[in-house]
Amino acid sequence: MRIDLHAHSTVSDGTETPAELVGAAAEAGIDVLAITDHDSTSGWDDAGAAARRLGVALVPGMEVSCRTPEGISVHVLSYLHDPAHPGLLEEVTKARDARLSRAEHMVSLLAEDYPLSWDDVTRHVAPGATVGRPHIADALVAAGLVGDRTEAFATILSSRSRYFVQHYAPEPALAVSLIRAAGGVPVFAHPVASARGRTVGEPVYRAMIEAGLAGLEVYHRDNPEDRRPFLLGLAAENGLFVTGSSDYHGAGKPNRLGEFTTSAEALGEIERQGRGTAVVR
Numbered sequence: 001m002r003i004d005l006h007a008h009s010t011v012s013d014g015t016e017t018p019a020e021l022v023g024a025a026a027e028a029g030i031d032v033l034a035i036t037d038h039d040s041t042s043g044w045d046d047a048g049a050a051a052r053r054l055g056v057a058l059v060p061g062m063e064v065s066c067r068t069p070e071g072i073s074v075h076v077l078s079y080l081h082d083p084a085h086p087g088l089l090e091e092v093t094k095a096r097d098a099r100l101s102r103a104e105h106m107v108s109l110l111a112e113d114y115p116l117s118w119d120d121v122t123r124h125v126a127p128g129a130t131v132g133r134p135h136i137a138d139a140l141v142a143a144g145l146v147g148d149r150t151e152a153f154a155t156i157l158s159s160r161s162r163y164f165v166q167h168y169a170p171e172p173a174l175a176v177s178l179i180r181a182a183g184g185v186p187v188f189a190h191p192v193a194s195a196r197g198r199t200v201g202e203p204v205y206r207a208m209i210e211a212g213l214a215g216l217e218v219y220h221r222d223n224p225e226d227r228r229p230f231l232l233g234l235a236a237e238n239g240l241f242v243t244g245s246s247d248y249h250g251a252g253k254p255n256r257l258g259e260f261t262t263s264a265e266a267l268g269e270i271e272r273q274g275r276g277t278a279v280v281r
Ligand code: AMP
Pocket: 013, 131, 132, 133, 134, 149, 150, 151, 153, 154, 249, 252, 253
């Protein structure tokens, strides 16, 4: 069984619709796929219908944007939560709204130095989608200012760039407890992805574990290999399961479906703990 539990669609910053994403998974020989758009579950229905049609099992999920008080970005994957749970819904809605004004702010800063308008960006955002830097990157590519999203992130859109603006996001431990309250299973996404920016220290792991963290995404291309023993030790000490996934974004990133996978045992644990919704088979 090939199990990939982290993938994005046009509902956030992926380049394929939810149905196309499931189609790509079927083509790549994935048996179980989780759709995990940033701060949104609006791809679940279309992805679920495609999954039934194509014989792929679909785990409904979401990647919750979080930020520590020191300003370190943290992503928490939520599996099988109730998408209508008010507490979690309120936080991700706040983050989604904040992402919109933050993107507008970044574009207004960029417009001082580059021929770029907000219209150029919205052209690349599907209706209702969670807006992110990848959409600004698409506008930069279309304007011929960079070659692709990766170049944009390495230069103009880097978290160290002068055009970078933060947005509201809940603290990681709050997100973990809200995911649990919504019947979901919280997994710390790419915890040691240092190329993206600063990563958190042990006190943040502690707080997330106390709040009910279920697992760690150990096998991910952005986790440097020499940091994996640290994560595996933490998982063993605290009874957390470990996952591995691609973080596929379609044509938007080099990540390929199934480049890292999750064990059937970890998937079983997710199904055992998840109470908000069920795997679509
Ligand atoms: P944001 O959430 O708006 O701050 O943008 C960060 C998102 O951009 C991450 O969730 C990634 O999915 C995406 N991203 C980060 N680095 C890259 C890259 N090099 N190429 C394409 N997308 C990226």
